[in-house]
Amino acid sequence: AQTIHQWPVAEIKAVGSPLSLGCTIKGKSSPNLYWYWQATGGTLQQLFYSITVGQVESVVQLNLSASRPKDDQFILSTEKLLLSHSGFYLCAWSRHLNQDTQYFGPGTRLLVL
Amino acid sequence: QQQVRQSPQSLTVWEGETAILNCSYENSAFDYFPWYQQFPGEGPALLIAIRSVSDKKEDGRFTIFFNKREKKLSLHITDSQPGDSATYFCAASSSNTNKVVFGTGTRLQVLP
Numbered sequence: 001a002q003t004i005h006q007w008p009v010a011e012i013k014a015v016g017s018p019l020s021l022g023c024t025i026k027g028k029s030s031p032n033l034y035w036y037w038q039a040t041g042g043t044l045q046q047l048f049y050s051i052t053v054g055q056v057e058s059v060v061q062l063n064l065s066a067s068r069p070k071d072d073q074f075i076l077s078t079e080k081l082l083l084s085h086s087g088f089y090l091c092a093w094s095r096h097l098n099q100d101t102q103y104f105g106p107g108t109r110l111l112v113l
Numbered sequence: 114q115q116q117v118r119q120s121p122q123s124l125t126v127w128e129g130e131t132a133i134l135n136c137s138y139e140n141s142a143f144d145y146f147p148w149y150q151q152f153p154g155e156g157p158a159l160l161i162a163i164r165s166v167s168d169k170k171e172d173g174r175f176t177i178f179f180n181k182r183e184k185k186l187s188l189h190i191t192d193s194q195p196g197d198s199a200t201y202f203c204a205a206s207s208s209n210t211n212k213v214v215f216g217t218g219t220r221l222q223v224l225p
Contacts, residue, residue: 042218043202043215043216044202044204046212046214049212059212090156092156099145101147103158103159105156106155106156107156
């Protein structure tokens with residue numbers, strides 16, 4: 001069975017500080033990977049997707065970057081956090097591209113002060 | 114620009130009633146519409162999905178009705194249960210893009 005793990009579970013960070021969020025998928029080779037951001041009580045905004053190692057496509061510009069250093073790992077980062085970065089960050093995977101079930105991780109809650 | 118809209122924003126029904134959640138979209142290129150269920154503090158989970166070649170998809174108590182001409186779809190939850198209380202998101206994507214657009218969400222509350 002496939003499992004998806006996100007770390008950390010929650011973070012409280014200062015404005016202007018760096019950030020790194022991680023996501024690991026076990027039990028599935030060559031998954032398609034996605035990062036989403038969700039404001040409290042809001043909808044999900046797709047941020048990035050990746051089809052393979054080393055390849056990441058940006059969907060929306062939010063002063064964030066993503067990398068896929070390994071087949072099963074997806075990293076979301078920024079060098080300088082903004083207040084608007086607060087929210088719930090979700091990693092997801094799918095077997096095929098977007099027209100397929102996306103399986104979401106438990107999420108990381110980020111509060112920027 | 115919100116390409117996928119949902120209504121109502123919140124909905125309360127009694128246990129056993131049918132809940133109807135609505136979704137509309139603007140981009141005629143969208144041809145895949147999954148519905149996700151999200152409980153507080155958790156990631157969403159796929160509930161049911163439909164492709165634009167179909168006008169109805171049923172899975173147990175959950176049914177999607179799709180009207181391609183009007184660019185509208187609805188999710189019907191029959192015999193609603195308190196455990197169905199969650200936020201439901203309609204999403205849309207097309208075969209010629211790798212992007213998924215989520216709707217604004219409907220918060221459903223089922224009272225016992």
